[in-house]
Amino acid sequence: MMEEKVDMATSSSETGSTDLTAPKSNYMLKLDLYLIPLLGCTYTILFLDRANIANARIEGLEKGLNMPTNGYNTCLWIFFIPFVLIEIPSNMIMGLPRIKPNIFLGINLIILGIISTCQGLTKTYGGLLALRFLMGIFEATLPAGAAFLIGEYYTRKEASMRFACFFMFGVLGPAISGLLAYGIRNMNGVQGKEGWRWIFILEGLLTIAISFLVFLFVPDFPERTAILSGADKKHLLAKLRHDKGDQKLDLKSVNWLQVLTDYRIWFPTLMFFCCDMTAASMSSFIPTILLELGWKAAKAQVMSIPIWLTGILFQILAAWVSGRVGWRFPLILFGISFAMVGWIIQIVYSHNKGLAPGVRYFSLFAMSGGTFLQMAMTVSWMTTNLRGRASIGVGTAIIMGLGNCANFVASNVFKKTEAPFYPTGFGTGLGLTIAGAVFCLMHFGFLWLHNRRLEKKRGVHGGVDDQVSYRYLY
Template identity: 50%
Template sequence: MAEILKPVPVEDLKLTEKSDGSVNSTNESPAFLAEDPKLDRALLWRRDAVLIPIMGLLYMLLFLDRTNIANARALGIGKPNGLEMSLNMPSNGYNVALSIFYIPFVLAEVPANLILNLNKIRPGLFLGGQMLLLGILGMCQGLTRTYGGLLALRFLMGVFEASLPAGATYMISMYYTKRQAAVRFAWFFNFALLGPFFSGLLAYAIVNLEGVGGYEGWRWIFIIEGLMTVFISVFVILGCPNFPQHAQGWFLRAAERDRLIAQLEASRGAETKGSAVDTAVSVWKVLVDWRIHLFTAVFFCCDVTASSVAAFSPTILTELGWTATTAQLFTMPVWASGIVASFVVTWLASRLNRRAPFIFGCITLQLVGWIIMRVYAQPAGVRYLALFFMSMGTFPQMPLLMAWLSANLRGRKYLAVGMAWMVGFGNCANFVSSNVFITTERPRYPTGFSTGLGFTVLGLVLVTLGTGLLVLKNRRREAARAQMSDAERECYDEVYFKFVY
């Protein structure tokens, strides 16, 4: 029985990925590779029901813990018991507090994902344990009495959050075929958007806790949301499955695991077992791969808008005339529009198996939003509308870019480093957004709005360049294959696969 269930090397199988992401076997193969749509749907449903909610809740709470400082600040602008005055923050103190989080976050992303890839510590314990520590630190933000204490806590939060978003995207890349991944990245990313979506509602409710226990209202935002993170971390530790090749027990039986691995290999190559090609590749070779840096640069440009919306939309809405508590509620429709747009756009992209055209469309929406902000249209409702354009243009892009890079990488090491690099260095955009919205320039913020517009234009140029390079590479590949024998083509395809765009 063990021999029957042992996966056949992918080069010995004639497998093709069908439109629904399942695998069609066209040769004599073991029983677990026989066509069984019902079982394939059940396996897909099980992954969707277990992996995506766990990874999504993880990312949602991380995003919430990362952005709740914006809500805490907005509740107390100009008040002696607000965040800035309570901690005696300097004029640029809020910008520094945003920036210091991302220093360790960026530097630790790739090493953390390489450690996760070794699988010496199972993913649930590795990710959930760090989430537990992050929740404790987030809660302590509400207890600190000094500005220096806040900076120290946010630096440590960056240390423990570093591996979590990249680790979660790596897990999704390992469990889904190229075609399945785009929609799952959207589900995953939309969990993150639910964080700031509910954060506005939570901040609105928490304002009534002003003075309870001797704490200002803004402190309760950190305390309650930190406790939520600690609570959810327990479920991540206990429920997160291992990598596909090691999954077992309640999540996958042996035959199901082998069938899933065969499907993943049919889509991505023999990366799920750690193929010889993969293990022979050095980290440095991965780090100089142009695909990783190009897609990361596009993600960076997109994230300038995302981080600007996350960190400054409550402040901007307050300065448009709404009270601080009302502004918290008015952020919710902005996030909701991004969530709906992400589902619609990624579903269409997955259905049509195209990414670049939809990213071009999203960038166009971003440009409209930034242009409205830059010209500073006076009616508050017009600038509020601009936030919707920015949200609907930005948040569908991010899962599409993750799926696009993932689909164009082969091998566990490439995926581990590539996804970490994109999330880590892509998030360097927060250094930009946290320092270009200068307090003395409120409410027009010409530096902030001009910078956002400039990076969006740059993103458009980079997507155009990247798409052109992928098309050119594919044409050269097809020209080379046309001059080969069938046996040579088979060997060639194992090393040089077709890019998607």
């Protein structure tokens, strides 16, 4: 397994030298139970709130609010203007010494739930646009903040599976949304409200309920955590310091220009952007595509669920393989290739109207499996090669914020006038998927060159990695 060569015998912690042999208590399981399910739920909420507008669309949203022809697309992209701008300052605020992650994330989540619920109460298209914009502000804190906190608790070897589980919860969002929409649509007429309104109202109330769990159970950063005993906390801090260096955030001592121009952040962000084009397209348009394949609205809602579950399966399987072999690069390339197959089928379908609808349905599985595999592996690959809380905080904010800018593209290239074949959207999706492969190869090349230079510098005597000079992982 290609991991850094570090002396794991001893480590200097805040209280002195610490033995890094495995502690008697299995505190890692405790961390997993506290961190992954709840923080994963915040990511589920992001995708749930992002996908439910697609479910509401096929239940009559556009007609109910008398939306213009491009109104649905505008509702999609207006959300991402504040979402992209807020990510980096949000993570920097959350990383400050006096800010507690549970309070910070919990407050944002409860406000998000209120705004999301109001989408089902608005009477006008303009009101929906305003609510979508506000959602972008408060939702921006959740994925980047959750990924930031997870990255702080685990070593590079441990992180891959945890990020896969975190992203798994994200994929559950649209899967659950399809299932909920199938049930909620039967509430059409209850309290005089259309079924699409109940989709927003009930899922917004679910967001508010989860926010109280975040307040109660999400832990503080490792050096301030109260969920571990003294010995376990001491062992964790020593292990993390050996693996990633000092994680305290001192804003005055950070070389911000170096952090903000780090290619180890920007190449993974470009890769994430390219694969998120597929994810954004799927979450926004799968129900519509299934409807256009001939299924009625109710069946289209249900038939979207296996597509998302395929993404979960590929994520977990890839993380398990990565943990065994210590590689991320080949798995990401495989995911890109598999997603590419899906896009190619869609393009062929758009030029060959006689192609069996089942083939097009299969292409959505290929896109889901390949795309969500890439997301988990790319974030893990980035955090694996970074050091320090500032770099990890900025890195996770950039990749989860700017990486999601693909939603701007997806919102505008899938034109309603081109339905159901969307030649512009499918061509753009394939082009960005190919670009993702190019960025992946370039990133691998830069990491390989760094390692070669380091080996030549150390010469025949080799040398031991430290927190300044170390081999990058592939």
